[in-house]
Amino acid sequence: MRLDPPFVAQGETVLVRVNGAAGGTVTTAAGGKVPLLPSATGAWAVLGVGLYVPLGNATITVTGTDEAGASLGAVSARYTVVDPARPADYLVTTEETAAILTPEAGATETRLRGEQFASFDATPRWRTAFRHPVLGFEVSTQFGSGRSINGGPVGDFHSGEDLAVDEGVNVTAAAPGRVSWVGAMPIRGNSVIVDHGGGVKTGYHHLLDTAVVVGQQVEGGALLGHVGSTGFSTGPHLHWELTIFGVNVDPETWTTRTFPH
Numbered sequence: 088m089r090l091d092p093p094f095v096a097q098g099e100t101v102l103v104r105v106n107g108a109a110g111g112t113v114t115t116a117a118g119g120k121v122p123l124l125p126s127a128t129g130a131w132a133v134l135g136v137g138l139y140v141p142l143g144n145a146t147i148t149v150t151g152t153d154e155a156g157a158s159l160g161a162v163s164a165r166y167t168v169v170d171p172a173r174p175a176d177y178l179v180t181t182e183e184t185a186a187i188l189t190p191e192a193g194a195t196e197t198r199l200r201g202e203q204f205a206s207f208d209a210t211p212r213w214r215t216a217f218r219h220p221v222l223g224f225e226v227s228t229q230f231g232s233g234r235s236i237n238g239g240p241v242g243d244f245h246s247g248e249d250l251a252v253d254e255g256v257n258v259t260a261a262a263p264g265r266v267s268w269v270g271a272m273p274i275r276g277n278s279v280i281v282d283h284g285g286g287v288k289t290g291y292h293h294l295l296d297t298a299v300v301v302g303q304q305v306e307g308g309a310l311l312g313h314v315g316s317t318g319f320s321t322g323p324h325l326h327w328e329l330t331i332f333g334v335n336v337d338p339e340t341w342t343t344r345t346f347p348h
Contacts, residue, residue: 088149088164096171098138098231098244100336102346105130108151108159116145121332123151124211124285126347133285133346135334138231138244142168175241176232180321185237187319192273203268203280204288204333211285212263217341218307220261220291221314221325224250230337246335247290247328254295254323256314259307261289261327261338266303266311275326276318279311289338290328293320 091102103113103123108130111123115134123130130151144165151159228234228249233241260281267288268280275292279299282288295315299305316323329338 088162090147090164090166092166094167094169095136096169097136097140097142098171098173098335098337099136100331100340100346101134101136101166103132103134103147103149104128105149105151109154110156111149111151111159114148114150116140116147119332121286122209123149124209131347133287133331135331135336136168137334138246140168142170144168171231173229173231173233173244175235176228176245177235177238178228178321179237184319184321187274188236196272196274199270199272200333203290204330207286207288207332208265208267208282208284211287212265212283213287213307213345215262215307216343216345217261217289217329217338218259219250219342220258220289220311220327221250221252221256223256224252224325227251227324230335230339247292247326248338249324249326251322251324252314254314254316258291258294258311258314258325260305260309260311261329261341262307264289264305266299266301266305269297269299269301272318274319276320277312277315281305281311286332288330290326290330292326292328293317293324295323 089104106129148163150161230248232245235241264281264283267282277294279291294312297312298310
């Protein structure tokens with residue numbers, strides 16, 4: 088078994104490769120279980136290392152199976168979680184925008200997130216690195232930045248990457264997949280979620296409008312909607328997220344590396 092990379096920052100992706108196995112499961116450091124997926128060179132899985140996981144060593148356990156489904160036994164491996172040293176983001180908002188962040192809005196957002204990550208398509212659809220979903224953007228807030236609002240303490244980490252661009256610009260799918268959720272969220276605003284298989288989903292948030300329906304199959308580059316400023320937003324931009332079995336990771340990593348399958 089090989090873990091790549093062996094030293095991984097909070098909010099990044101770990102690739103697990105198991106030669107000689109056709110399938111099986113990975114028990115994550117948090118105790119969850121994700122499937123090992125078959126490939127021509129053995130089984131594999133991608134794991135998300137959460138933004139809030141402790142620094143230091145983390146252990147996973149892999150139970151491989153052969154082509155007949157018989158167990159090949161369990162083996163454990165460790166990776167080391169390191170500090171990414173990302174910058175803080177000091178956000179200034181109007182009172183009207185800040186008022187969106189109520190306990191009720193947070194509870195609704197949490198419930199909707201539970202719906203969005205209740206199930207995952209099994210078969211991965213991507214074949215190449217993911218593409219950026221908008222053109223001509225500037226990164227206004229990095230993934231994983233600590234956030235201060237109106238001079239308050241630096242609190243939660245930023246769960247996606249903010250791509251600043253004009254309102255109305257096309258938002259396109261980062262990779263092939265199935266549209267698994269479309270709707271409005273109190274904080275993320277008008278949103279589309281695309282399931283790419285293998286536990287990987289991308290989210291497109293603060294949209295002006297949406298151009299797809301749940302269940303629709305899309306290719307990379309397909310139109311999903313247009314850039315807006317709905318929900319908790321200080322101006323037109325796309326809040327872009329990538330999750331692995333519900334764990335937010337840096338989407339920028341997926342634009343520079345192809346995770347094989």
